[in-house]
Amino acid sequence: MDPVAVINGGTRGIGKEIADTLEINGYTVHSFGRDTCDARDLELVEEQAWKLGRVDVLVNVAGEFHSCDFVQEDPSWLSSMIMSNLITAWNWSRTVLPGMRKRHCGYILNISSMAAKRVRAGCSSYAISKSGMNALTEAILRENVQYGIKATAICPGDCDTHIGQGIAPGEDLIPLVDISQTVVWLLSLSKTAIVPEVCIERRGRYL
Numbered sequence: 447m448d449p450v451a452v453i454n455g456g457t458r459g460i461g462k463e464i465a466d467t468l469e470i471n472g473y474t475v476h477s478f479g480r481d482t483c484d485a486r487d488l489e490l491v492e493e494q495a496w497k498l499g500r501v502d503v504l505v506n507v508a509g510e511f512h513s514c515d516f517v518q519e520d521p522s523w524l525s526s527m528i529m530s531n532l533i534t535a536w537n538w539s540r541t542v543l544p545g546m547r548k549r550h551c552g553y554i555l556n557i558s559s560m561a562a563k564r565v566r567a568g569c570s571s572y573a574i575s576k577s578g579m580n581a582l583t584e585a586i587l588r589e590n591v592q593y594g595i596k597a598t599a600i601c602p603g604d605c606d607t608h609i610g611q612g613i614a615p616g617e618d619l620i621p622l623v624d625i626s627q628t629v630v631w632l633l634s635l636s637k638t639a640i641v642p643e644v645c646i647e648r649r650g651r652y653l
Contacts, residue, residue: 448472448473448474449468449472449473449474449502449503450473450474450476450498450499450501450503451465451468451473451474451475451476451501451502451503451504451505452475452476452477452478452495452498452501452503452504452505452538453465453468453475453476453477453478453505453507454469454478454504454505454506454507454534454535454538455477455478455479455485455506455507455508455509455534455557456475456476456477456478456507457477457478457479457481457482457624458479458651459507459509460507460557460602460622460625460626461477461505461508461557462477462627463572463622463623463625464505464507464557464625464626464640465477467623467626467627467629467630468626468629468630469591471505471630473503475481476498478494478508478538478539480508482490484536485508485533485534485537486529486530486533486537487537488540488541489540491537491541492541492552492572495538495541495542497509500545500549500652501542501545501546501552501553502546502551502552502554502653503553503554503633504538504539504542504553504554504555504642505554505555505556505557505629506534506535506538506539506550506554506555506556506557506579507557507633508530508534508535508604509527509529509530509534509557509575510529519571523571524571524574524575526577527571527572527574527575528571528575529576530571530575531575531576531578531579532575532578532582533608534581535556535582536582537584538584542554543586543590543595545556546590546593546595547590547595549592550593550594550595551594551595552569552590552593552594552595552596552606553595553596553597553598553632553633554583554586554595554596554597555597555598555600555629556580556582556583556597556598556599556600557600557602557608557625558576558579558580558583558599558600558646559572559573559576559601559602560601560602560603560645560646561573561576562576562577562579562580562599562601563601563645573596576601580599580601583598583599583642583643584597584599584642585596587640587642591640594637596632596640596641597642598632598641598642598643599642599643599644600625600628600629600632600644600645600646601643601644601645602620602625602646603620603625603646603647603648603651604619604620604648604650606620618648618649618650619648620646620648624646625646628644628646628650632644
């Protein structure tokens with residue numbers, strides 16, 4: 447039986463790239479966006495997970511991004527980004543973990559950001575939400591590793607998405623395939639190898 451992967455936010459960008467790559471590598475992939483399962487709603491997530499049954503791999507990619515000076519930022523942005531970037535991951539993780547515990551295996555991969563490691567001016571609320579995602583990943587790992595479950599936060603820098611294209615030229619951005627291949631590499635590791643976090647920075651940040 448092929449392993450089953452759920453991609454929360456898998457209908458475009460990084461999420462779609464990961465979904466396509468996992469399908470090529472033999473996974474049965476279920477990709478969800480807000481139009482198919484709004485992960486901000488826990489009841490909708492639980493209903494969708496019940497329909498799927500087994501989930502071996504969960505990849506949380508769903509999120510949103512706003513950029514503005516901290517003082518001038520719309521006060522609603524913080525709560526909106528926490529809901530989209532953190533709570534959606536919390537909802538899906540909380541829902542699939544009981545099944546993973548029962549089977550004593552599973553992997554949760556959270557696509558975070560280098561913004562959680564290196565706060566950039568104008569991106570404070572985004573950085574806060576992604577820092578929360580990193581903490582969620584560590585909590586999942588600490589509380590579930592004894593059940594054979596792994597969790598990793600992947601923290602990419604500026605990628606070749608519509609957001610990244612507003613920051614740097616396309617040739618200077620991280621190709622999406624680098625993120626999807628990182629996911630494949632993590633899934634290929636032995637049961638005894640634990641990788642809590644992967645940081646992938648854009649080369650231009652060092653020039």
